[in-house]
Amino acid sequence: MRASAYPLVEVDDAAALVMENIPVLGVERVALAHCIGRVLAEDLVAPESLPPFSASAVDGYAVRSSDAGKPLRVLGESAAGRPFAGKIAPGTAARILTGGVLPDGADCVVMVEDVRVDGDIVVTPPALKAGTNFHPPGADLRAGETVATAGTQLGAAELGLAAALGFPRLPVRRRPRVALLSTGDELVEVGAKPGSGQIVDSNRWALLAALRDAGAEVRSLGIGPDEPDALRKLVVEALREADVLVTSGGVSVGTHDLIKPLLESLGTVHVGRVKLKPGKPFTFATLRSDGRDKLAFGLPGFPVSSLVTFEVFVRPALRKMQGFATLQRPTLPVRLAYDARATADRTEFQRVTLTREGGELLARSTGSQSSSRLMSLAGAHALVRIPPGDQGVKAGSVVEATILALP
């Protein structure tokens, strides 16, 4: 057992080292139903205008505005999908339904509520304005307009627009394939009874949720064997299919910590220790597998350390792989309701809940910030970054917080 040989890197330097080694994944064309939440790989540009024709916005009568106040003979109907073939000459009108094509000759639509009907005669109000109650071609979208730029996450509006423009598939970035492994001789599977000194593996379930939420496809490798050769075999095998290996535990300096030596033997360890609390033993490596570069994140074994390093390093990396335009979570100013004491030599990410106080967000500590106390993350709304040193951040200060969920 020895002190770690890896230099302690500043958190921003570590994050930069990680990000410069992250590739953007390839593009696949995916059916709309499977595009939800995916990231657009190319700008989506309208090949045609919407609506493609003058479409009625209401149920009513298509008329000439110059015929205002006159009794008009109703020639027929323009229903949605069933246009009226004739022409609206002076003194005539056509029934028109929402979405119906405005017939030739008509220049406005009068709502059904605003007319008087007597047999095949309709009487319009005394004043009508050309251009009312219908959407002219291109009113909603002009051909050539950019609907969404590359890097946009596809949601309801974007998918609706893609469909409206006739795209049954869209080019999106491939999801990262992640192999997820827990290590530690003390771990047993959930459902099994822990023996003396044993605990249930919880990180794999927390990380599974965090990875899926970040857009990854996850293959769980279970709890890793405590024997170096067997562990190596499992990881090498998994990396044939996976883009990324995410482990928790085994990155400390203890004699039984196997992950760092394994990553050293399979590739290059870029980050081996970080001036970060929680998460000092965080490790990042690039590995070579079957002639391709793979990524490995060795997260610490303590539950909070693994999730905080996930937030700081892994989530932005997974978003870069997927081509997201924004890699970081949003931030908002919050007022601290507590004195945040700093750690002497490490940047700390404290977990807080937020409540509204007037127009402000007030941040309260989630209690003990111990790296093993996962309760400090349950229900947390934000992470507050406390710089190292003697100062800390005093209650009443306004700081920019990373928002996990709004209250």
Add this chain to the structure above:
Amino acid sequence: MRASAYPLVEVDDAAALVMENIPVLGVERVALAHCIGRVLAEDLVAPESLPPFSASAVDGYAVRSSDAGKPLRVLGESAAGRPFAGKIAPGTAARILTGGVLPDGADCVVMVEDVRVDGDIVVTPPALKAGTNFHPPGADLRAGETVATAGTQLGAAELGLAAALGFPRLPVRRRPRVALLSTGDELVEVGAKPGSGQIVDSNRWALLAALRDAGAEVRSLGIGPDEPDALRKLVVEALREADVLVTSGGVSVGTHDLIKPLLESLGTVHVGRVKLKPGKPFTFATLRSDGRDKLAFGLPGFPVSSLVTFEVFVRPALRKMQGFATLQRPTLPVRLAYDARATADRTEFQRVTLTREGGELLARSTGSQSSSRLMSLAGAHALVRIPPGDQGVKAGSVVEATILALP
């Protein structure tokens, strides 16, 4: 064709009418891997304390604090999962690894960086404090403590805690099963070439994304037939399996709008028109199917109308069905960067983008707010509610906005 017979209901009254008819769905016990994003149906209470034993927080040596500064004989090792069986008597120590059980007799752990080792002798610093560098039982969670309350959406922290406490399954509310149908004679499937007066069905894709995001399991019924009996057969059949029918289009007053008459014939229409822009023809009904009550939301056919009424009425309803503690989206104060003109007699939900200006969120209109212009929702960060009347809301005013996504 006639004006609608349904009374125009205030938006808040319509929302209340909807919500009082929404049931909370049943409970199912689901494996952790499938609990992600699900809603906890019962309080999750810790059956035991965490950690269950005094666990080392670091790699180092377990010692007696009264032995500070003395050379100590190392008796053995307490690794994670492999406790040291002996006792630490005065003048002795045990190597201990992160997660290892603190041996009997020891009252603190010294970090490996802080000791000098010579063969099987370790020399500790001159001052040691009892209770340092290990987590005593219950430090992270005490038996009987509530980990998460019913109504919590399960994320990484909650699933990690559930696993740590030995729960391989959790009680969650069933997801709502939704049958999704588009109606309109003008609609063709995406990928098909629209004929004269036809458009591609886009609402189904937008609503599919919105429904999935709100936690529903969706079965798509495609584009409904334009013949009342065939439509009725399709809907009745789908309701055998589904909890909810969501349609778009066909709720206007046009002669070819089939949804309102269908819902009237199958059950009770509670809301038939709302003083809402966009979304006036929004319809809500309860239907009887195979002796059970089902829900039907008839959304308007215009794309923005269907998504805005989804936000206002359907999403909170789906969340109530799933037992969510919070039914509405979060809100934040935003400063309007534009004069928001009001509609005379309807509450309007305008779509805005947000940008940070100092500590504030500045809201800009997404452009034309036409109910057919889906671009007004693409990239929108929030909905701003503008009360009806002559006043509108002036630029510079601060209003409470419904947050769809933070910038």
